[in-house]
Amino acid sequence: MRTDEQPIEVLIAEDNSDLCAALCELILSQSDMNVAGTVARVPELLDIVTSTTAQVLILDLDLAGQSSIPALQAFRTAHPRRAIVVYSGYDPGSLGPAFASVGSCEYVTKTGDAQELLDAIRRGAQKAAGAGT
Secondary structure (H helix, E strand, O other): OOOOOOOEEEEEEOOOHHHHHHHHHHHHOOOOEEEEEEEOOHHHHHHHOOOOOOOEEEEOOEEOOEEOHHHHHHHHHHOOOOEEEEEEOOOHHHHHHHHHHOOOOEEEEOOOOHHHHHHHHHHHHHHHHHHOO
């Protein structure tokens, strides 16, 4: 990262507090990333989605038993050029293409390694920057 570049701001939507803490730690360990905020429930995410400065949203598909698809759609509407990384334990073969059609740029399974998630965040931020967030 060049010294004049700002870090990638990441918003984490994850209801498992231990996993959310681990994601924060992982992101903060990267010199080119920062955590813009965390939310654990769909209503919280819907409240923050229009005002967030995050370039990338990491989104669990199920937040406290509620589908996060409405929040994904709201984020996409509010920020059409910002990146969404769907981060889920669901099989990507059955769900990934459906979420790509509503605007997610990446799909990473929770069983993947940390580097896969970091790479997806960076790719998403690059695409967003190229599209002119």
